[in-house]
Amino acid sequence: MTVTVAATCTACGACLATCPERALVAAPRRPAVVDSLCTDCLACLEVCPVDAIVPSFHPIEPIHPIEPIHPIETASYRILAERVDLSAWPAGARDVVARMIHATADESFAATARIGEQAVAAAVAALAAGAPVVCDARMVVAGIPSVTAAVCFLDRVPEPPPGDTRSAAAIRIAAEHHPDGALWVVGNAPTALLALLDLHASGSVRPAAVVGLPVGYVGAAESKAALWAGALQPLAITNTGRRGGSPAAAGAVNALARLARDAGVRLDRPHGDST
Secondary structure (H helix, E strand, C coil), X not given: CCEEECCCCCCCCHHHHHCCCCCEECCCCCCEECCCCCCCCCHHHHHCCCCCEEECCCCCCCCCCCCCCCHHHHHHHHHHHHHCCCCCCCCCHHHHHHHHHHHHCCCCHHHHEEECCCHHHHHHHHHHCCCCEEECCHHHHHCCCCCCXXXXXXXXXXXXXXXXXHHHHHHHHHHHHCCECCEEEXXXXXXXXXXXXXXXXXXXXXXXXXXXXXXXXXXXHHHHHHXXXXXXXXHEEEECCCCCCHHHHHHHHHHHHHHHHHHHHHHHCCCCCCC
16 A cells, blocks of 8 residues: 655654654655555554645555565564563454554553454454444544445534534444444544444444544543443453554454455365365
8 A cells, every 4th residue: 555745745754753664764845655665554644744644555456365464564573573472362362452563563552452252253254244344534444445345424524513523423424324233443533432332322333343442631541441341342442541543443453354354265265275
């Protein structure tokens, strides 16, 4: 996928300081992208104050059932394994936590992540079946380009209702369109996660699973605690505390999508085929 830097860039340098792979380099007018180094973590999108960094999709490239592993990704996971012990996590959940750390370079997720006992299996099954993936932010959608069913309803809310937020209003609209069986992903707004919990409590929406990783000083920790304390806990992928964000949420979904593709290939093989 990689990214491009638009002409609206102000050359503030935030992306240069943030990129964990040094895939953005200073240039005369705006940073240049070294495609061979970019691992699509999208940390640069998170920090750009003027939204000048956008994903670059390459539709002419075929999407294989099992995506090739970039050498930098291989090296990143090797370093991660040397720094963080994830052996206590069960298979599947371990992949999700590792991808969250890889996407953010935030090793604290190893200790703060919370994954319900049914969450990984339910999310993988939903993705394998082509279920909608409802996201609270366009940045999350941008971070999961291989998930073609990903949608965001923020554009349906030009102005939030009085006393409400656009994110919460968008979640309520999304619930009208996808009341059953969607994978819900919140990577930005605590109010979006709280709205989803209210909708579930009222019986208006029945998620297949929930990735709840909002970020911030106001409401993020509380909304994630409410998710974990409620009826959706078995289907929840979340964490404790203020940290989270769209890269972490997208990373979790990408891990689930890879698990779904891996499972699909195994299920499609003839009995006894070990290749």
